[in-house]
Amino acid sequence: MIRATAFASAWAVLLGSAWALLLTSASVLMPASAWAIDPEPPFEDPQLEAEYQALIEEVRCLVCQNQTIADSNAPLAADLRREIREMMGEGATRGEVNEFLVARYGDFVLYRPPFQPSTWALWIGPAFFVILGMVVFARILHSRMAQPLDKESS
Amino acid sequence: MWRYLVPVSIFAVLAAFFYRGLSLNPGYVPSPLLGKPAPEFELPRLKDAGATLGNRDIEGQVALLNVWATWCVGCRQEHGFLVDLAESGAVPIYGLNWKDDRRTALNWLTDLGDPYVASAFDELGEVAIDWGVYGAPETFLVGRDGTVLHKHIAPLDEEIWARDFLPKIAEQCGSLPCPLEAGE
Numbered sequence: 001m002i003r004a005t006a007f008a009s010a011w012a013v014l015l016g017s018a019w020a021l022l023l024t025s026a027s028v029l030m031p032a033s034a035w036a037i038d039p040e041p042p043f044e045d046p047q048l049e050a051e052y053q054a055l056i057e058e059v060r061c062l063v064c065q066n067q068t069i070a071d072s073n074a075p076l077a078a079d080l081r082r083e084i085r086e087m088m089g090e091g092a093t094r095g096e097v098n099e100f101l102v103a104r105y106g107d108f109v110l111y112r113p114p115f116q117p118s119t120w121a122l123w124i125g126p127a128f129f130v131i132l133g134m135v136v137f138a139r140i141l142h143s144r145m146a147q148p149l150d151k152e153s154s
Numbered sequence: 155m156w157r158y159l160v161p162v163s164i165f166a167v168l169a170a171f172f173y174r175g176l177s178l179n180p181g182y183v184p185s186p187l188l189g190k191p192a193p194e195f196e197l198p199r200l201k202d203a204g205a206t207l208g209n210r211d212i213e214g215q216v217a218l219l220n221v222w223a224t225w226c227v228g229c230r231q232e233h234g235f236l237v238d239l240a241e242s243g244a245v246p247i248y249g250l251n252w253k254d255d256r257r258t259a260l261n262w263l264t265d266l267g268d269p270y271v272a273s274a275f276d277e278l279g280e281v282a283i284d285w286g287v288y289g290a291p292e293t294f295l296v297g298r299d300g301t302v303l304h305k306h307i308a309p310l311d312e313e314i315w316a317r318d319f320l321p322k323i324a325e326q327c328g329s330l331p332c333p334l335e336a337g338e
Contacts, residue, residue, distance in 0.1 A: 062183060062288035075253055076288055079279040104193075104286040106186045 038081055043089070052088050055097060056081055058111045068111065185286050185305040192219075192296050193284040197274035200251050200259055207248065207274040212296055216326050218247045219294040220270070220310075221282065223254045224262045226290040232309035233266050239315070240269035245323065249273030252282050252290055295319055297326050 043049040053070065059080065061072035069077040069084075080101075087097055101109045113119045187193070196208035212219065220236060222229040240247050249270035251259050256275060263270075276282050285294065288307075295304040303322050306314060 065180065076279065076282075079253075079283060082278075083280070083283055103186060104283060105288065106183060106286075108183050 038078065038085075040082075040085065043085075048088060051094065052085060055088075055094055056084060059084070059101060060109050060111055062105060062109065181289075182307065183288065185302070187286055187294075187302045188305065190302055192294070192300050192302050193281075195274065195281040195284060197250075197276055197281055200249070200256065200263075200273035200275045203256075203275070207272050209300065211272065212248055213300055214298060216245055216298055216323055217296050218245055219250055219285075219296060220247055221250045221252050221285070221287050221290045221292040221294075222273075223252045223290050224258045225254065226252075228309040229291045230266070232291055232311065233269070235309075235311050235315070236269035237267040239310075246271045250281065250285070250287075251275050252287065253277065253279045295322055 043052060056070040057068050059069045061067045061069045061074055061077040061080075063074040063076050064072050067074075067077075069080050083100075084097055087100065092100075098110060107113055107119075113122060115123055192209060192212070194209055196206050199205045199207050222233075236247060239245075247269050249272070251273045253276065256277075259273075259275075263273075274281065279287075285292075291307075291309055293306045293310055294302055295306075297303045303326065304318060306318060
């Protein structure tokens with residue numbers, strides 16, 4: 001019984017240290033660029049690269065709809081990243097890229113929907129319900145406060 | 155009275171929203187191209203890399219542009235129907251071979267039959283992006299004036315053809331001699 005426990009704990013230590021070793025070696029051996037999904041090197045201008053990264057994180061991959069094209073390995077996502085990269089390399093602004101995408105794939109391609117009549121409920125809805133809740137809460141509070149105290153205690 | 159009416163009406167509104175929302179197909183993304191001019195393209199042909207296929211070849215007729223690839227299972231599924239459709243002479247079918255291997259694609263056409271007047275070879279998928287393609291097979295119906303009239307995503311079959319395509323083709327042709335009538 002004792003031997004079995006010692007054996008098990010030895011295994012646990014061994015496995016634990018192997019895991020730790022794996023994690024450290026992975027973080028040491030993998031340079032930041034290894035996280036990139038595409039073979040192309042990042043933009044030389046760090047600001048442009050940051051803009052590009054931020055943009056592709058807000059574009060929906062239409063093949064796997066709950067992923068952004070920054071996350072997705074789908075061939076279409078790779079094509080879109082390449083296209084966007086080319087456009088940005090030629091100086092396209094974020095608005096121009098979004099326009100390009102929406103003209104082809106519709107608003108659905110944007111993770112951040114534009115503010116337009118069809119999305120008013122989406123954008124204003126939450127604030128509307130918060131205000132509604134506050135009004136209801138205030139009214140309940142008010143009516144309770146209007147009640148005389150002795151009425152409740154009696 | 156209000157005590158009961160408010161929760162019941164909230165429930166009713168939510169139920170209506172969920173009923174509508176949950177019966178929609180989230181995989182279906184309507185194309186913003188409908189009713190707009192077909193995107194410009196010019197690509198090498200699949201069978202003859204020296205020649206190109208573009209808007210000019212499709213213009214002036216009611217035609218189909220079918221996006222296909224040998225890696226696409228749905229394309230194999232609909233291929234028989236496309237071959238029959240081409241044989242019936244209803245409308246000319248053009249192909250957009252999407253992100254494929256030329257040799258494999260040519261073999262596919264040899265083995266399964268070639269319903270296409272010609273296929274464009276879009277190796278990098280750039281024209282596909284311009285057409286808003288996101289999942290093959292996709293089939294576009296392009297009018298005489300080069301307007302995109304309809305887009306179908308998923309394999310085509312007899313039923314979908316009769317329901318979604320035929321009425322739109324009939325609308326386009328009117329009293330003019332129509333390839334559809336010639337085919338029948």
